[in-house]
Every structure is written in structure tokens, then in C-alpha cells.
Amino acid sequence: MKQIVTTGIVLSRTDFGEADRILTILTPDQGRIRVIAKGVRKIKSKLAGGIELFSVSQITFIQGKSEIYTLVSTRLEQHFGHITTDIERTMFGYEVLKRLNRSVEDNAEREYFTLLSHTLIVLDQLDVPQPAIELWLSAQLLKLAGHSPNLTTDNSGQKLSQEQTYGFDLDTMAFVVKPEGSYDANHIKLIRLAFGLESPLGLRQVKDISKVLPASLQLIKLMNSQFIHS
Amino acid sequence: MTNRRQHFADERLLQLLAEQIKLPLLQIARQAELARTTENPLELLNTIEDTADSSLKLLDSYLLSLRLARAHASIQLEPVSVAAVLNETAAGLSHLAKQYDCKLELHLSGRYEPIMAHRAGLEAALNSLGYVFIEAQSAAARDGRAVIKLAAHRGKTGIVAGMFANMDGLSADMFKRARHLFGQAHQPLTQLTAGSGAGVFVADSLLASMSARLRVAHHQKLSGLAATFATSSQLNLI
Amino acid sequence: MAVILLLEPDTILGRTYQATLTKSGHKVSWFRSAGAAISSVDEQLPQLVIVELQLSTHNGVEFLYEFRRYQDLAAIPILVLTNVPPLFKAFSVGIWEQLGVVAYHYKPLTKLTDLTRSVDRILAPVT
Numbered sequence: 001m002k003q004i005v006t007t008g009i010v011l012s013r014t015d016f017g018e019a020d021r022i023l024t025i026l027t028p029d030q031g032r033i034r035v036i037a038k039g040v041r042k043i044k045s046k047l048a049g050g051i052e053l054f055s056v057s058q059i060t061f062i063q064g065k066s067e068i069y070t071l072v073s074t075r076l077e078q079h080f081g082h083i084t085t086d087i088e089r090t091m092f093g094y095e096v097l098k099r100l101n102r103s104v105e106d107n108a109e110r111e112y113f114t115l116l117s118h119t120l121i122v123l124d125q126l127d128v129p130q131p132a133i134e135l136w137l138s139a140q141l142l143k144l145a146g147h148s149p150n151l152t153t154d155n156s157g158q159k160l161s162q163e164q165t166y167g168f169d170l171d172t173m174a175f176v177v178k179p180e181g182s183y184d185a186n187h188i189k190l191i192r193l194a195f196g197l198e199s200p201l202g203l204r205q206v207k208d209i210s211k212v213l214p215a216s217l218q219l220i221k222l223m224n225s226q227f228i229h230s
Numbered sequence: 231m232t233n234r235r236q237h238f239a240d241e242r243l244l245q246l247l248a249e250q251i252k253l254p255l256l257q258i259a260r261q262a263e264l265a266r267t268t269e270n271p272l273e274l275l276n277t278i279e280d281t282a283d284s285s286l287k288l289l290d291s292y293l294l295s296l297r298l299a300r301a302h303a304s305i306q307l308e309p310v311s312v313a314a315v316l317n318e319t320a321a322g323l324s325h326l327a328k329q330y331d332c333k334l335e336l337h338l339s340g341r342y343e344p345i346m347a348h349r350a351g352l353e354a355a356l357n358s359l360g361y362v363f364i365e366a367q368s369a370a371a372r373d374g375r376a377v378i379k380l381a382a383h384r385g386k387t388g389i390v391a392g393m394f395a396n397m398d399g400l401s402a403d404m405f406k407r408a409r410h411l412f413g414q415a416h417q418p419l420t421q422l423t424a425g426s427g428a429g430v431f432v433a434d435s436l437l438a439s440m441s442a443r444l445r446v447a448h449h450q451k452l453s454g455l456a457a458t459f460a461t462s463s464q465l466n467l468i
Numbered sequence: 469m470a471v472i473l474l475l476e477p478d479t480i481l482g483r484t485y486q487a488t489l490t491k492s493g494h495k496v497s498w499f500r501s502a503g504a505a506i507s508s509v510d511e512q513l514p515q516l517v518i519v520e521l522q523l524s525t526h527n528g529v530e531f532l533y534e535f536r537r538y539q540d541l542a543a544i545p546i547l548v549l550t551n552v553p554p555l556f557k558a559f560s561v562g563i564w565e566q567l568g569v570v571a572y573h574y575k576p577l578t579k580l581t582d583l584t585r586s587v588d589r590i591l592a593p594v595t
Binding site: 260370 | 477480481484487500551575
């Protein structure tokens with residue numbers, strides 16, 4: 001039986017039997033795996049001990065014949081403890097883990113792990129607005145799934161203009177010229193950043209982001225609900 | 231600090247204070263409501279009185295911090311007996327501590343020469359800290375009562391005086407972040423207290439005006455918040 | 469008479485809410501921390517959970533997600549009684565339903581009579 005050492009972020013925990021726990025973990029090299037942690041629930045407090053959520057840990061497990069591997073040991077590498085000092089961020093953090101768990105396949109590429117760790121790192125910093133992080137995450141999930149919108153030309157092939165206002169066509173995934181449309185050059189700029197940035201930290205620099213963030217986020221969420229099963 | 235930063239800091243402290251004062255007002259309102267349907271409401275009325283008194287003290291401490299901040303350059307420090315101040319603080323907090331099932335202990339090993347401080351400011355700072363510590367320890371206490379120690383000990387550069395308790399999670403790094411995120415989102419201090427922790431920042435402001443810096447310190451295996459004070463070069467108080 | 473689990477970090481408020489609900493005929497188990505509250509359900513299953521979101525150490529949202537992980541607790545209704553203003557609730561409408569929150573009360577605007585009325589409504593047998 002092979003013993004494997006890797007890094008992982010716990011996506012979910014489920015109790016099993018009297019004292020065991022099954023963890024679903026996202027790793028950079030093994031994709032999404034399920035491991036059984038034996039005997040961890042003998043600890044009286046269910047919220048203490050075990051493997052922390054909102055953490056990156058080094059995990060060692062044995063890969064057996066079954067789909068659920070056996071956890072041998074863990075070592076906490078980075079704990080994003082500031083997330084839980086903010087209630088809204090805590091809720092968002094849990095929803096991010098749930099969302100990733102639903103969005104990825106078992107053989108998820110490394111990029112999903114990178115995406116999740118960048119999200120948690122910035123969520124932990126408390127000074128990037130949480131909706132901005134959500135915008136970036138949603139854009140990146142679309143990108144990874146191969147569903148990026150057209151951010152260069154409108155649906156008739158014309159270059160997107162500074163002066164125009166637009167609506168958005170979900171079928172063609174492109175902006176449509178529309179007088180008094182919901183989206184202008186600032187919205188498009190922000191959405192381009194959401195798709196282009198490697199980390200949501202860059203959104204911290206965006207001036208007056210609060211003016212364009214709600215509509216931009218709503219649009220990206222709409223795209224997600226259309227194309228990503230989560 | 232520039233004018234704009236000072237204004238921002240003032241606004242933030244006011245916001246935190248408003249959040250903090252909501253709690254005792256809520257306690258008073260709900261207890262008054264309960265008292266109406268209670269046959270012998272004396273205990274409830276006592277709690278209401280204690281709650282109102284401690285909130286008034288916190289507001290007063292905040293107002294003093296504003297006055298001292300404005301007068302910073304001209305504040306006269308005087309020799310103050312640290313034992314006397316800690317004693318008086320403990321006496322002043324005793325009613326609130328009792329309401330919260332908290333035990334206050336004094337730890338003063340030996341005699342200390344007087345420290346240079348603004349007496350009223352120091353009392354107000356310790357009182358404000360006490361408010362936060364009592365609330366935090368009461369919420370975190372597992373079995374038995376919460377214990378808070380008002381203590382002083384000799385440090386390398388002076389007398390360290392402050393408040394200590396069994397506070398898991400209180401660290402220099404956490405306090406640094408709390409100062410940096412002062413008033414923003416939810417403080418890292420919420421690891422310790424469910425309240426806004428305004429008392430910590432009121433104490434911080436009061437102590438800063440007498441050039442003493444509030445920091446995370448340790449006393450006999452307990453962690454807490456304290457400041458270091460220079461000792462008086464005058465003769466000891468008899 | 470119902471068994472109510474009350475998660476309230478403030479001693480004075482906790483005492484007040486416990487006394488009020490006990491007067492209404494319920495058995496109230498009051499805890500100040502999320503960890504203690506979760507552990508207690510091994511001893512006794514509540515019919516209703518009342519939770520403050522602003523706790524020290526683990527916050528109320530963590531408690532809710534943890535609570536909902538257990539199959540045997542899935543049907544227990546949750547009443548949020550909190551200092552966190554309803555603006556926050558608006559941000560995550562669908563999620564509250566998923567977490568089984570049946571009522572959200574903002575403490576400064578919730579009298580004891582409002583609380584007992586809400587509790588009675590939640591615990592009323594379905595006819």
C-alpha cells in the first residue's frame with residue numbers, strides 16, 4: 001500500500017461510525033480525495049482538534065484499494081484564522097468550500113487548488129471587500145471551466161467602447177449595445193480584471209469599486225449559474 | 231498623527247464605543263422587562279444599577295481620553311502608587327465582576343516605588359480594560375469562575391502594570407493586527423471577546439497620552455494587556 | 469415543555485433569556501461557547517436552538533455549519549437572536565434557509581415578549 005505525502009485544503013468533513021471522520025480534501029497533485037481519519041471524534045469537543053477548516057495542511061495518507069484513503073498524519077502549514085473573526089467572511093468562506101466541492105471533479109487540476117488557496121489567503125486579510133473576492137473567484141471558476149465571456153468586442157464584432165452602455169447576452173456570452181444599459185466601461189474594466197488577475201489582491205487598488213461591483217458581481221454570478229454546475 | 235488620520239481614528243473609536251454601549255443598554259432594557267413580571271425584582275434592579283454605573287464609567291473614560299489627547303503636550307505626570315491604583319480599580323470593578331461571575335485578584339509582590347503617570351487617566355485605562363476582560367473571560371470560562379488578575383511586576387525599564395487572565399489567542403501579533411484594523415470589519419479581538427472591545431482602545435488612547443504603550447504582556451503564565459511606567463525619582467511614599 | 473439550547477456569550481443577557489424562557493415553561497440549556505453547545509447535544513437533543521452570531525473564539529456561523537453537518541440534528545429549527553444587524557441577513561438569503569434558520573431577531577429591537585412569541589410559534593404543533 002502506497003504512502004503519499006501532499007498538501008491539502010479540507011473542503012468538507014463528515015462523521016463516520018462512532019469515532020471516525022471522512023474528509024474531502026483538495027490537493028494540487030492528487031486532485032480531490034477522500035480520506036478517513038480514524039478515532040478523531042473521541043476528542044470531547046467536536047469543534048476542537050482534528051483538521052481545521054480554512055487551513056493548508058501537509059497530509060500523509062495511504063492509498064488502498066478503496067476510493068477512501070486512510071489518513072496517517074497531518075501537519076498544519078497555514079491557518080487562515082482571521083476569516084472567522086468576521087461573520088460575513090466566515091459564511092462566505094464556508095460557501096467557497098462548498099462551491100469548490102461541488103464544482104470540481106475528483107481529478108481536478110492543480111489550478112483549482114491554487115484558486116482556493118489564493119481565495120482563502122485574501123479572505124484572511126480582511127482588507128479586500130468580500131464581494132470583490134467573490135467576483136474574482138466566480139470569474140476564475142468560469143475561466144477554468146472554459147466559459148470566459150467576450151471582453152474585447154460586442155456581439156456584433158465591434159470593439160467595446162468607452163462611451164457606450166451595454167446589456168449582456170448569456171447565449172453569446174458577449175456585451176450588447178444598449179442605450180441606458182446596465183454596464184459601462186467601468187463595469188467591463190472591473191470584469192476584465194476579475195478574469196485577468198492572478199489574485200484578488202489586485203482588486204484592492206480599484207478606485208470607487210463599490211459603484212460598479214454589485215452589478216458586475218451579479219452578472220458574473222448569472223454566468224456561473226448558467227454554465228457551472230454548483 | 232495628521233489631522234485627517236486623527237479624525238478617522240476618533241470616528242472609529244466613537245463607532246466602537248457606540249457598539250460597546252449598546253450591550254449594557256440592551257441588558258438594562260431586557261432586565262427591566264423581566265423585572266415587571268418578577269415577584270421580587272431586587273436582584274434584577276441591582277444588576278441594572280451595576281450595569282448602568284459601569285457603562286457611565288466607560289463613557290467617562292472615553293471623554294477623559296479625548297481631553298488628555300488634546301492636552302497631550304501639557305499633561306502633568308505625577309508620582310502614583312501603583313498598588314493604590316490597582317486596589318481602587320479592583321474595588322470599582324467588583325460589582326460588575328460579581329454580575330459576570332468573575333473573580334478579581336490582586337497580585338503585587340513586594341513594594342514598588344511610585345510610577346510617573348496621570349492618576350485619573352491610569353485609573354480610567356485600567357477600568358476600561360477591566361470592562362473588556364470581565365466580559366471576555368465570562369464568555370470564555372469553561373468550568374468554574376473566570377479569574378482576572380490585576381497585577382504589577384518589575385520590568386527591565388520600569389514597573390509593568392496591567393490586567394491578566396487565561397486568554398488563549400492573545401498575542402503580540404494579534405494585538406498589532408487589532409491596532410492596524412482598528413474600527414474596521416470585525417477585530418481580531420473577537421477571538422477573545424464577543425463585544426467590540428472598545429475598552430481596549432479607550433485604554434490604549436489614555437495610556438498613549440501619558441507616553442505609556444499598551445502591549446501584550448505576561449504575568450505568571452497568564453497573558454494580558456499592560457503598560458510599563460517609569461518610576462518616580464522622588465522618595466517612596468511613606 | 470420543550471428543550472431549548474441557548475447559545476449566548478453574555479452572562480447577563482443569557483441569564484435574562486434563560487429566566488424568561490423557563491418562565492414560559494421550557495427547559496433551557498444555556499452555553500456561552502459554540503464548542504460546549506455542540507458537545508451538549510450528545511447528552512440531550514434540543515427541540516429548538518437559539519443562537520447569537522457574535523461569539524468569542526468560534527462564531528455563530530461556524531456553529532451553524534458545524535451543527536448542520538450532523539444528520540440527527542438536521543430537522544432542529546434555529547432561531548438567530550443576535551447583535552448583528554439584519555443588513556447582514558440580506559446578503560445571504562438562501563443560505564439561511566439552507567442552514568435551517570427559521571427566524572432572525574435583531575437583539576436591540578427584540579423584546580422578551582417578541583422572543584417568547586417567536587419561540588411559541590416555532591414550537592407550535594403543526595395542525
